[in-house]
Amino acid sequence: METVIKCGKLYTAENDDVQNDMALVIDDKVIKEICPWNRYDFSGRNVIDLSQKFVMPGLIDAHLHTDSDGTTGGNFLSKTIGDFTIQGMLHAQADLKAGFTTLRNVGCEGYNDIAIRDAINRGDIWGPRMICSGPAIGATGGPTDFPHKPGVEGGYMGIVCDGPDEMRKAAREVLKHGADMLKFMATAGINSKSLDPGAQKLTYEEMRAAIEIAEMAGATSAAHAHGTEGIKAAVKAGITSIEHGSYMDDETIELMVKKGTYFVPTFVPCFHILEHDGDGTIADYIITKAKNAVSHHRENYQKCLKAGVKIGFGTDTGTPYNFHGKQKMEFELMVNAGMSARQALASATRVNASLLKMEDKVGKLAAGMFADITAYDGDPMQDIRDIYKLSFVMKDGVVYRDTPEY
Numbered sequence: 001m002e003t004v005i006k007c008g009k010l011y012t013a014e015n016d017d018v019q020n021d022m023a024l025v026i027d028d029k030v031i032k033e034i035c036p037w038n039r040y041d042f043s044g045r046n047v048i049d050l051s052q053k054f055v056m057p058g059l060i061d062a063h064l065h066t067d068s069d070g071t072t073g074g075n076f077l078s079k080t081i082g083d084f085t086i087q088g089m090l091h092a093q094a095d096l097k098a099g100f101t102t103l104r105n106v107g108c109e110g111y112n113d114i115a116i117r118d119a120i121n122r123g124d125i126w127g128p129r130m131i132c133s134g135p136a137i138g139a140t141g142g143p144t145d146f147p148h149k150p151g152v153e154g155g156y157m158g159i160v161c162d163g164p165d166e167m168r169k170a171a172r173e174v175l176k177h178g179a180d181m182l183k184f185m186a187t188a189g190i191n192s193k194s195l196d197p198g199a200q201k202l203t204y205e206e207m208r209a210a211i212e213i214a215e216m217a218g219a220t221s222a223a224h225a226h227g228t229e230g231i232k233a234a235v236k237a238g239i240t241s242i243e244h245g246s247y248m249d250d251e252t253i254e255l256m257v258k259k260g261t262y263f264v265p266t267f268v269p270c271f272h273i274l275e276h277d278g279d280g281t282i283a284d285y286i287i288t289k290a291k292n293a294v295s296h297h298r299e300n301y302q303k304c305l306k307a308g309v310k311i312g313f314g315t316d317t318g319t320p321y322n323f324h325g326k327q328k329m330e331f332e333l334m335v336n337a338g339m340s341a342r343q344a345l346a347s348a349t350r351v352n353a354s355l356l357k358m359e360d361k362v363g364k365l366a367a368g369m370f371a372d373i374t375a376y377d378g379d380p381m382q383d384i385r386d387i388y389k390l391s392f393v394m395k396d397g398v399v400y401r402d403t404p405e406y
């Protein structure tokens with residue numbers, strides 16, 4: 001039976017318009033038709049009344065870690081793949097309940113994200129649509145490589161490679177196990193034990209070798225990159241998106257515009273880290289690096305906005321105090337740093353859909369698209385904080401929330 005949703009306000013994300021009193025007609029998993037509700041015959045239809053709500057596409061989070069739980073310190077070494085898989089599944093479900101109908105998981109232990117994605121796609125478990133990288137690929141001494149004492153190995157957070165040949169091998173390996181994309185650790189990081197978060201870790205040649213393999217498979221790629229040189233190398237190598245991007249120079253920004261590289265800034269992680277400055281729960285070296293990074297980050301983000309870099313929405317959920325299901329704060333931080341509410345909503349819908357190469361499936365409400373729909377009390381287009389007033393979530397035509405989240 002067809003389901004019809006009465007929408008008070010409707011933002012389809014096809015453009016920036018908000019329409020009033022529209023009907024969304026859903027047939028099984030997809031949207032069949034959108035029309036003014038006074039032209040629709042509701043008799044004999046399953047009607048969902050969102051006539052008092054702001055209705056829009058399901059949200060897309062393009063950067064998170066389903067198997068990380070937001071705790072501080074490295075508890076990675078004491079957990080098995082089994083623990084990570086169950087934790088990852090529960091987190092993905094929490095993200096869906098929070099309105100994120102599509103997730104791009106960029107880096108996990110083993111291949112647990114792919115197992116979860118496949119179980120959801122088979123219908124064995126419920127959860128969001130997932131695009132997965134499997135383990136991240138990084139260099140010896142990079143953020144995926146734990147600094148054990150010499151002679152002790154293991155407990156990597158990803159695949160550790162040196163040189164183009166090993167990078168090619170790693171790319172083939174993750175694609176063989178079902179990854180949709182590759183995730184690189186191009187530079188050091190805020191949470192890793194290196195003094196300079198911007199220090200380049202992978203060379204242009206290394207990333208180019210792996211990206212060539214991804215391109216042959218039609219897969220995309222993302223680079224964790226804080227420093228200018230690492231960002232520039234990744235962009236030149238043909239990366240799809242730069243993640244974090246704390247330090248950039250004008251030449252890098254220009255290059256990103258020219259190459260059509262996406263930028264996923266992820267403001268939430270540093271916000272939470274700095275919220276805990278002084279309480280002793282986060283290591284001093286992390287606090288120091290976060291403090292330095294944020295001032296540059298904001299300025300570069302504003303330059304990117306002005307220059308017309310495509311800005312995607314990602315939250316890095318799973319980092320310290322950055323809990324699954326609570327990541328909508330990224331919207332507020334993006335707007336506070338200079339984006340309009342309109343741009344922020346587009347970023348988490350149609351922009352992210354094109355970043356994921358899924359623009360014909362998700363990120364917009366139109367005939368033929370998946371019925372991934374969220375609704376809010378208030379109007380997030382007028383006040384972005386109304387994004388916290390989530391009251392309805394549908395994915396694939398199935399309702400996962402019909403009571404307010406707040």
Ligand SMILES: [Zn+2]
Binds near residue numbers: 063064106107
């Ligand atoms: Zn991350």
